[in-house]
Amino acid sequence: GRKTLENQVKRLEMVERRENKLKDDIQTKSQQIQQMAEKILVRETDQPSKD
Structure with missing residues (x-):
């Protein structure tokens, strides 16, 4: 009845x-x-690529 409904609401x-x-x-x-x-x-763009 009411009790189970209240418990379900609490759980939700x-x-x-x-x-x-x-x-x-x-x-x-x-x-x-x-x-x-x-x-x-x-950091990558700060350092020029060393070829």
Whole structure:
């Protein structure tokens, strides 16, 4: 009856919170990766290629 419905809602909210946290983690990590990639690219363009 009511109890199981409330439990399901609670579980759904927990899952949603976890998913949001994961999304935030992924966004943070992809930003870090992008910054690293930009640093590497800058370093590559700074140094003239030695043939």
